[in-house]
Amino acid sequence: VQTPLTVAKCNVIAGRKLAFVPILRAGLGMVDGALELIPSARIGHIGMYRDEETCKPVFYYYKMPAGKDRLVILTDPMLATGGSSCATIAKLKADGVKKIKFLSRNKY
Secondary structure, three states, rough: OOOOOOOOOOOOOOOOOOEEEEEOOOOOOHHHHHHHHOOOOEEOOOEEEEEEOOOOOEEEEOOOOOOOOOEEEEEOOOOOOOHHHHHHHHHHOOOOOEHHHHHHOOOO
Protein backbone atom coordinates (compact mmCIF):
# COMPACT_ATOMS: atom_id res chain seq x y z
CA VAL A 1 0.00 0.00 0.00
CA GLN A 2 1.39 3.39 -0.96
CA THR A 3 1.42 5.76 2.04
CA PRO A 4 2.53 9.40 2.08
CA LEU A 5 5.92 8.28 3.43
CA THR A 6 6.68 4.94 1.81
CA VAL A 7 5.29 1.69 0.47
CA ALA A 8 3.96 -0.57 3.25
CA LYS A 9 3.87 -4.34 2.86
CA CYS A 10 0.49 -5.64 4.03
CA ASN A 11 -1.38 -8.91 4.19
CA VAL A 12 -4.31 -9.47 1.84
CA ILE A 13 -7.59 -10.92 3.14
CA ALA A 14 -8.86 -13.89 1.11
CA GLY A 15 -12.37 -12.50 0.55
CA ARG A 16 -13.78 -15.47 -1.35
CA LYS A 17 -17.10 -15.29 0.50
CA LEU A 18 -17.25 -11.51 0.63
CA ALA A 19 -19.09 -8.92 -1.45
CA PHE A 20 -18.91 -5.15 -1.39
CA VAL A 21 -22.24 -3.63 -2.37
CA PRO A 22 -22.36 0.15 -2.80
CA ILE A 23 -25.61 2.05 -2.62
CA LEU A 24 -25.46 3.95 -5.90
CA ARG A 25 -23.90 6.40 -6.57
CA ALA A 26 -22.19 7.68 -3.42
CA GLY A 27 -21.12 4.24 -2.20
CA LEU A 28 -19.04 3.65 -5.34
CA GLY A 29 -16.28 5.91 -4.01
CA MET A 30 -15.56 3.51 -1.16
CA VAL A 31 -15.24 0.35 -3.27
CA ASP A 32 -11.82 1.01 -4.87
CA GLY A 33 -10.09 1.33 -1.50
CA ALA A 34 -11.85 -1.76 -0.16
CA LEU A 35 -10.79 -3.77 -3.22
CA GLU A 36 -7.16 -2.79 -2.62
CA LEU A 37 -7.41 -4.58 0.73
CA ILE A 38 -9.55 -7.50 -0.48
CA PRO A 39 -9.00 -7.87 -4.24
CA SER A 40 -10.86 -11.18 -4.56
CA ALA A 41 -14.13 -9.80 -3.13
CA ARG A 42 -17.15 -9.72 -5.42
CA ILE A 43 -19.05 -6.53 -6.22
CA GLY A 44 -22.80 -5.93 -6.32
CA HIS A 45 -24.76 -2.72 -6.90
CA ILE A 46 -27.99 -1.37 -5.46
CA GLY A 47 -29.65 1.78 -6.79
CA MET A 48 -32.50 3.35 -4.87
CA TYR A 49 -34.21 6.68 -4.31
CA ARG A 50 -37.14 7.96 -2.27
CA ASP A 51 -40.45 8.63 -4.01
CA GLU A 52 -41.18 12.34 -3.51
CA GLU A 53 -44.87 11.83 -2.79
CA THR A 54 -44.85 8.70 -0.64
CA CYS A 55 -41.28 8.94 0.75
CA LYS A 56 -41.01 5.18 0.23
CA PRO A 57 -37.84 3.65 -1.22
CA VAL A 58 -37.85 2.78 -4.90
CA PHE A 59 -35.19 0.34 -6.11
CA TYR A 60 -34.22 1.01 -9.72
CA TYR A 61 -31.18 -1.30 -9.89
CA TYR A 62 -30.38 -4.49 -7.99
CA LYS A 63 -27.44 -6.64 -9.07
CA MET A 64 -25.94 -9.03 -6.54
CA PRO A 65 -23.24 -11.68 -6.90
CA ALA A 66 -24.41 -15.29 -6.63
CA GLY A 67 -24.42 -16.98 -3.24
CA LYS A 68 -26.65 -16.10 -0.31
CA ASP A 69 -24.02 -17.27 2.22
CA ARG A 70 -21.66 -14.38 1.39
CA LEU A 71 -20.85 -11.64 3.87
CA VAL A 72 -22.24 -8.49 2.23
CA ILE A 73 -20.56 -5.22 3.17
CA LEU A 74 -22.94 -2.44 2.19
CA THR A 75 -21.11 0.84 1.49
CA ASP A 76 -22.55 4.34 1.68
CA PRO A 77 -20.46 7.31 2.87
CA MET A 78 -23.48 9.35 4.01
CA LEU A 79 -25.48 8.22 7.01
CA ALA A 80 -28.07 10.88 7.78
CA THR A 81 -31.36 9.43 9.03
CA GLY A 82 -30.40 5.87 8.11
CA GLY A 83 -33.58 5.43 6.07
CA SER A 84 -31.86 4.43 2.83
CA SER A 85 -29.50 2.02 4.53
CA CYS A 86 -32.33 0.42 6.55
CA ALA A 87 -34.46 -0.02 3.41
CA THR A 88 -31.51 -1.54 1.55
CA ILE A 89 -30.71 -3.93 4.41
CA ALA A 90 -34.37 -4.98 4.54
CA LYS A 91 -34.26 -5.67 0.77
CA LEU A 92 -31.11 -7.79 1.19
CA LYS A 93 -32.70 -9.74 4.04
CA ALA A 94 -35.83 -10.33 1.97
CA ASP A 95 -33.57 -11.68 -0.79
CA GLY A 96 -32.11 -14.23 1.66
CA VAL A 97 -28.81 -12.56 2.57
CA LYS A 98 -27.98 -13.50 6.16
CA LYS A 99 -24.63 -11.80 6.83
CA ILE A 100 -24.70 -8.02 6.34
CA LYS A 101 -22.35 -5.28 7.57
CA PHE A 102 -22.73 -1.56 6.90
CA LEU A 103 -19.64 0.53 6.13
CA SER A 104 -20.04 4.29 6.28
CA ARG A 105 -17.98 7.40 6.73
CA ASN A 106 -19.05 10.04 9.18
CA LYS A 107 -17.00 13.07 10.21
CA TYR A 108 -18.75 13.56 13.51
